[in-house]
Amino acid sequence: MWRREEDVTKARVTVIDIAKAAGVSKSTVSLVLQGSSLVNEGTRAKVNAVMRELGYVYNRGAANLRQASAKSRIIGVVVNDLTNSFFAELAVGVDMVVQSAGFVQFLSNTSESIDRQREVVASMREHGISGLIVSPARATDAADFKPLVAAGIPVVVVVRNLPGAKVSSVVSDNQAGMMSAVKHLAELGHKRIAFLGGFPDTAVFDDRLAGYRSGIEAAGLDCQQELVISSAPSRAGGVEAIGKAIVLADKPSAAVCFNDAVAFGVCDGLRARRLEPGSDFAVVGFDDVIEAQAAVPALTTVSVDPQGIGRRGAQLLLKQINAGKAEAETVITAVRLVVRESCGARKSVKIETGL
Amino acid sequence: MWRREEDVTKARVTVIDIAKAAGVSKSTVSLVLQGSSLVNEGTRAKVNAVMRELGYVYNRGAANLRQASAKSRIIGVVVNDLTNSFFAELAVGVDMVVQSAGFVQFLSNTSESIDRQREVVASMREHGISGLIVSPARATDAADFKPLVAAGIPVVVVVRNLPGAKVSSVVSDNQAGMMSAVKHLAELGHKRIAFLGGFPDTAVFDDRLAGYRSGIEAAGLDCQQELVISSAPSRAGGVEAIGKAIVLADKPSAAVCFNDAVAFGVCDGLRARRLEPGSDFAVVGFDDVIEAQAAVPALTTVSVDPQGIGRRGAQLLLKQINAGKAEAETVITAVRLVVRESCGARKSVKIETGL
DNA sequence: TGACAGAATTGGAACGTTCCAAATATTTAA
DNA sequence: TTAAATATTTGGAACGTTCCAATTCTGTCA
Known part of the structure; x- marks a missing residue:
């Protein structure tokens, strides 16, 4: 012994x-x-x-006791779905700038649960984060981050904006993106273009729908309510939405989708009805997730560079942390339509050999 | 004013x-x-x-000053590439169990840089983590985590093991996985099966290669050195490896690949030579990344459930944290061959409608 | 009524750092 | 050689918590 x-x-x-x-x-x-x-x-x-x-x-803990929370050099990052490569990329973008500024990143996943989100934010606060970057879960209350900013902790909202909250945000140009998608389809000769998928109670939905409407008008077409069909922003939602669109008396011949997941679902739904996406019906997505390129047919979609959003958001946050306290600021990042096959513009399969 | x-x-x-x-x-x-x-x-x-x-x-910082580091309820997670959905899934798995145990996760990305890794681990230590889960960057020194465990901070290594380091680890059953892949190809009638890609200086490579050899022997074939062609474990590496394989005097008709990225590269390389993966040459990958299912042809691969590894790793770590100090322990998680098209076993395209 | 046990509460003294005002050492200028 | 200026160093007193030993409450039992 x-x-x-x-x-x-x-x-x-x-x-x-x-x-x-x-x-x-x-x-x-x-x-x-x-x-x-x-x-x-x-x-x-x-x-x-x-x-x-x-x-x-x-011992940073001891030091933080003496210094302001701004010097803890921890920045909190909360995303709603890390499994989704979009958010993983975003987190990587944040990490890049945060790390090279000598900060360290607290990352949490909410799985779209608002309770989870509350918990992790509270926990991060207890740990004395210097700032917070959050892609808010659906139906997040705009006032939810009030206590944080009141305590002098800068908050930057990314991807989904929170209208009414007095915080900075970095979002992609949803409106312009959707507009260019519609314009492209119109140029291809489509007259009836549907807008499929997404939950109507979100700010992102509103933006994308607005872009769709502008695009329709700009093309000299008329905007019909029946062509806007909302659904869950998922693959299953896409199947559902195309199911409703296809039984319309005056069928659409093309669709812009709320996001890529919906677009994939739409392709599934089309094929289940013996229609080939691309040749029989044009579909374009939004986000340009990693799978968009490898899918069959390769998905035409609006590319948004999540890593760039992450970087911009982190830069904005660091600026505010260093400045003591800055004004709420909004940055809108550019997007770009990438034309592949699902819109019917290109027929052949191009093999992109990875470098 | x-x-x-x-x-x-x-x-x-x-x-x-x-x-x-x-x-x-x-x-x-x-x-x-x-x-x-x-x-x-x-x-x-x-x-x-x-x-x-x-x-x-x-104020957890103040509390930690008084209490042992084991009570900080922060656990550090370092992965080498969060962009890779494999590691994103892993992080999610960790987060699930860590979060529900009331801990919070410090996540960092090393981009396979050993210096970066040292930095982030040092930073995490300064912040007083209760434990560390790490998927080590390539060429990590086994002694690198010595100071941590000496200080009583449990470390769990995941995905890649660190032979020689006295730390716990959770890895997938690389050997059995590769063996089943070879067995499957042999049953399909292939006599010359290559092993393509991966860096020979890693433990994972050794394990998978050992599995390949056992599989070859078990099938009653003979193991030829020229059929083992290493390369970077990336898509580009795959292109390179198949390039070397195809010019062999006695060509292989099938290949097991170090991982899915290599397998995709192999497909690219085959097509560049007017050979169709699946029908003209059988290829099977390893990992079952998210793109494997959607690719054309859908990739036959060994599925490893990274999220499960994350969960197991976190559980193991929490156990050690609670126990004060536990022995180093190794857990090997099961893998499973999922047969799709790239091995030539199934010809038809099956549309999997998302649920 | 007094003594005693248990329940509930409490005042310091840590913990490892930073910050301030003050002290000491070293140069420079006259 | 001395005063002034500059460069360097230094004891405490915080910071917000936990922990320990000690204290004050409650009843309860003789």
Whole structure:
């Protein structure tokens, strides 16, 4: 009964241990830690050497106790579905700029649950985040982030904006994107173009629908209510929506979809009715998820660069953190229509060999 | 020049404010915070009410100063490529169990850079993580996590094991997976089966190659060195590898690939030579990434359930955190061959309508 | 009524850092 | 050689919590 594991060095090494070993005061060590120019070069060198030797690890928790929350260098990131490559890319974009600014990222997944979201945000707050980037779960209350900003913690909303909330946001140009999709279909000769999928109670839906309407008008077509069919913004929702569209007395010959998932569902639904997407019915998506390119037929869609959104959002947040407190600001990132096969413009399969 | 924003309540509300307002001592408030059974029901209720009223937010940093690092309830997660849906799924799996255990996840991306990895791990340590889950960057030194475990911080390595490091790990059954892939191809009548892609200096490569060899032997074929062609584990690597395989004097008719990315590259390379994957040459991948199903031809591959690995890893880690300190333990998760089209077993395209 | 047990509460002293005002060492200028 | 200026260093006192030992309440039992 003789325990070998009974380690001699149980306590962790602190700034005081360093001070003692280097023959200076703890204040000096602290100064070195902060890279202050007040300390003599020789002293700095010796202190650093001792730190390395004793294996010192900085205790940020203790430091944060003394400093403002803005200096914790933690930024919280909450997304609604990390499984979706769109959001994974977004998180990577955030991580890139956050990491190179010497911050570290707290990432959580809400799975579109508003309760989960509340929990993780509360938890992040307890941990003293310097700022928050959030792609809000559906039906998030605009006032939900009020306490955060009241406490001086900058918040940046990405992807889905939160009308009414006084926070910064970075969203893609949903309106212009949808408009260009409609324009493209009209140029291909389509006269009846449907808008399929999405939940009508979201800001993104409103924007995309508005873009659809502008596009229809710009093409000199008339905008008919029956051609707008909402559904869940998922593959299943797409199947459902095309099912309703196809039984209309005056059938559409093309559709712009709320997002790529819906577009894939629409393709499924078409094929279930022996119609080939692309040749028999034109479909265009939105988002340009990673699968869009490899699908058959390859999906024509509006590409939004989620990683760019992540980067922009993080930059905006860091700016606000450094500025102490900045105004709410909105940035809209550009999108671009990428024409593949599902709209019927190109027939042949092009193999894109990965580089 | 009259600033309205000059808030009256600048200081944050602390446990002492609560104590004062509730007419008890800070110790009592602390007891309530910890859900101690020592405190009277009435007192607890009043304290809780006051907390809500004053908008108290717990300061975990301060608490951690007093308590062991094991109680910080932060667990660090580092992956090498979040863009890859495999790792995104893994992170989601971790998040699920970590979150429901009341922990919060620090997630970072190393982009396969060993320096980045060192940085983020150091940063996480400074923040006082209770444990670490890491999918190590290539060429990670087994001794790299030594200081962590010496400091009593449990580490679980996932996906890629680190032979020699005395840490727990959760990896998929690479050997059995590869073996079943080879067996399947052999049953389809293939006599010359190549092993394509992957870097030979990794543990995962060794495991998969070993599985390949066992499979070849089990099928009564002979194992020829020229049929093992390594390359970068990427799409480009796959193109390169099949390029070398196809010029062999005695050509293979099928290949198992190091992973799905390589398999896609192999398909690209075949087509560039007017060979159709599936009918002219059988290819099977490994991982079952999300694109495998939607590709043309749909990829036959070994499915590994990254989310499951994430969950298992998190469970293992939490167990060790709670136990104070547990032995290093290795768990190997099961894999399963999913037969699609690229191996030539099934010719027809099946539309899988999303549910 | 007093003594005692148990329940509930409480005042410090940590924890590891930063910050401030003040002290000391070193140069420079006269 | 000395005063002034500059460069460097330094003790406390925070920060917001937890923990310990000690205290004050309740009843309860003799």
